[in-house]
Amino acid sequence: MDLAHDLDPEQRAAVTAPRGPVCVLAGAGTGKTRTITYRIAHLVNSGHVSASAVLAVTFTARAAGEMRARLRKLGVEGAQALTFHAAALRQLRYFWPRVVGGPPWQLLESKLRLVGRAAHQVGVDTDAEMLRDLAGELEWAKASLIVPDEYPAAVTRSGRATPEPPERVAEVYRVYEKLKVEERALDFDDLLLQTTAALEENVDVAEEFRDRYRCFVVDEYQDVTPLQQRLLDAWLGDRDDLTVVGDANQTIYSFGGASPRHLLNFTRRYPHAQVIRLVRDYRSTPQVVALANKVIGAARHRPPGSRLRLVGQRPDGPQPRFAEYDDEHAEAAAVAARIRELIETGVPVNEIAVLFRVNAQSEAYEQALSEAGIPYLVRGGERFFARTEVREAMAVLRTAAAAEEEPAGTLPDVVRGLLAKVGLTSEPPAGGASKQRWDSLMALVELAEEFAADAAEPTLRRYVGELEQRAAAQHAPTVHGVTLASLHAAKGLEWDAVFLVGLCEGTLPIQHADDDQAAIEEERRLLYVGVTRAREHLSLSWSLSRKPGGRRSRRRSRFLYGLVPEDHPAARVAQRGRGERPQCRVCAKVLTDVADVKVGRCSSCPSNVDPELLAALKEWRSDKARELKVPAYVVFTDATLMAIAEKQPTDDSELVSISGIGATKLERYGADVLAAVRKHTADA
Template identity: 50%
Template structure:
């Protein structure tokens, strides 16, 4: 057996050994799905079953694609195409368009909301920016669900003050504007690529000759349009491996449909189905909460702790607070205790349903001297202070010096205003300091003999792969942004009706989506999990989330009443 499989457990190895034909890997949270994907591809290359440049591994984020490429490189596999659906489609579109249309491919629209505003002007409509954003979201949903404007109009949807009829007219005006400007939007890239393969046999032959083996990560999140494009890439071939978890389908609002994963065995009756239910991330007590929440849900996997599962730092708890401010102060106080007890700030996350819940938290954490950063803002390498630092390091690489590499980097950062002592927690100054400090730590991790030029190149490679350094701050994140991440200590706040499930979630399907969001949040925790909610917003009374009742008291204990009292006292 190939040594590349030695690091896998029995179920993971079973999945990685299936190199031909359709296979679906149902991988629970923390079950090592990325490990399986990379080891399966590496095993196929080792066995001679795969030629690296004929393997297409599809992901949903550029960061995930970069991580796949990085892991494969570390295993000695170079040349595998790990891309997002959009990146793969855009590459094909740019390559084949001149041959098919005799002209360069249209440009990609850089701001859908601005274009929509121009289209609205042509109709003498004056919607505000937030309304235009909602219209843009409806356009995206219409396209990924493969509906025409006429089909969408029959749904009778309106956005704000824009009626269903006016909305259809605005969509048509937007498409006309793009055509006049020779522009495509993000979703058009997939539609145009699919249309080109369907209508041009020579394009279909060329694409299918290039890519012979397909792997799709997070398959529960594919839309109807992405799945159609995947089918066109495949043609009549059947070498496809899909990996996903129905319990982590949290993008239905964007067109994701878990049915593609759940019905995989029906579409491919001879498909091999492998279940990965051994969790390598979380303590058994945390898994108990997750399993209780998803008990008897369609497609739910039952997570079992691995032999190497971390020990729980404390039993999972649920605590009720009198109001939002008290909840925020108590969470900040508990985080301060963890930090004083030796935990690193980067090991702690506070998760919530919507961004609006972070304001009180940021205030309370800053008052406690706790450094925190909201996830989902600008990417690390797009931050102005980081871009400035990378440029300065590249410039310093050409200047001769007798200083050591580490001293050179430190001097460059000091020249940009970096100090040894951190500013007070909270605010832009602290955020900039943390970003520069992360670059300094990266410099300290370089091998002996590192040079400024080599370090600058390494930073640029990291930026391309979105391989961001660890920030030594507490993470604040929405549940959507937290997917795919993990922390030893997780606080999940706002477990009340109206927040989770959110107030506009109506009907069984929408509530199920909210339950899956809660599941994603719970399964981010490794060693400790603290759930909490506030009885009042100051104006309105709240009740505990129905999900707390579904979990039950068998896996959760009541939080410390003294902490609640302390929070009330402020």
């Protein structure tokens, strides 16, 4: 099979590179999945490696499933394409009798139950939010190869904010690990740890694995954690038959231990590695690509390996839209109305997405879409394969596949006939729960159609095997409806039309990132990821108030500076008496540094801070943090207090003009802060 004619020159160079270390720096929309799968097919077809000796790993079940489907189309059916955790689980189950013995330990679907028991023993609050935060800390520590005794020092080095004092979190971590051993249970992080240990500590196990797998491909390499890199090293041994693909501009999981340094330092580890850059964007229109380049081009301290400037390859499309609204309700209603317009012009409903920074923003859009009669689905909601109708359908399909004779007819027709037994009709119901059930069953039929088109032998038995594999990996088929998702959950996906909503200071960038330049840059990369999800239609919006009739005190995200066209109505100065670009109040220079924006002046300009007022504000903040049982920075950061002590605001409008103080902070703390300033002024 001649694959080269379907590729551009850079893709072709990556596909045809000889075996050995290859690093592909692939910008968003540049065809990295095609490049990966074509490279595997090229290596197999040219006799460099057998398909069964290839292990390709990525970070999501959906990406692994798409890779398997594309390899199947290329006639490569024996290669393994899995997530890190799925690959480790298979290997650990296989080697368990040899390295541990006895029955395999139970795999925990969720660690929250044991985290709760550990927290209770240590005397830490066990409310749901605290348990989620503690679980996140344990996951970060294990992904970073940090044991309980090392956790406090590691937190200090990283400057990481913790839900409890580091020593207390370390004790929860210690007790959690003890409880797991007592219950003979493993969490998902243990899959990687135990598999790594099995390979590192057992020569015969390592030799058997390395004899089986000889060629490795890693997708989204910018997101590997130290633990995943260590497992990859154990897989490789002293070999270098490794292809990695990634984009440092899409590093958005640092909070979980991910780091682009392995991608950016690849040539230091493998000096003879080939490096290929993919910059031709086939996903988005030139208008979307131009905006994406502006977003990431404003990033500071970008390492050389991340300086990819995308070049749009599609025909022209509409310019991105920007809109400012009075409140969140108005913003959601306008988005729903625009979605209705797009659907009426022919954009499929499942090719539209609404993306936001935090999941709590979803509610307003669920309500607005419901009122407009537009179907939607929330990524991260109920798992597809856990739905009642899907479980029933799977049972019927399994039974039929287990029969001695294959049912007559094409695979899609066979599946349709079988699913009629669990309620699939030829025409969809009008709406409601019955329509959602019908959509789920039709998704299985459509998956059968895809499988029949791609597989060499599309039998029912093989189709059910594909479903079982998808169910184990939670790789759900597409269900019709507007997608509502967080920006993190949208990574790796794309739509014809994308709405980026709620782009306000305090939300994007998120409030707790404000005092950390590295965290701010990750928030900028999150916006970049959101922009690059859109193929043609892109809308960016924000609202000035949370509720109808509320104070219009919010400011749009700093990342929108320079993006909103100068002649756009939203580019006009809002009712806060401030220009579009923040300026130093001493020398009037435009401010770009996060810390300078926060205090409202250049770091080199003299401060007029009142030390007594600053001390009084810090004392008030400590009291408030103790009262609310939260870290002090959650109330106000040091930089925000410094800005308050310098500016000494006298009313709400002056207070919200300070970076870091939005509507929520004003509502919670505004009266206290203004009272403290007035008292100090009177005393002085």
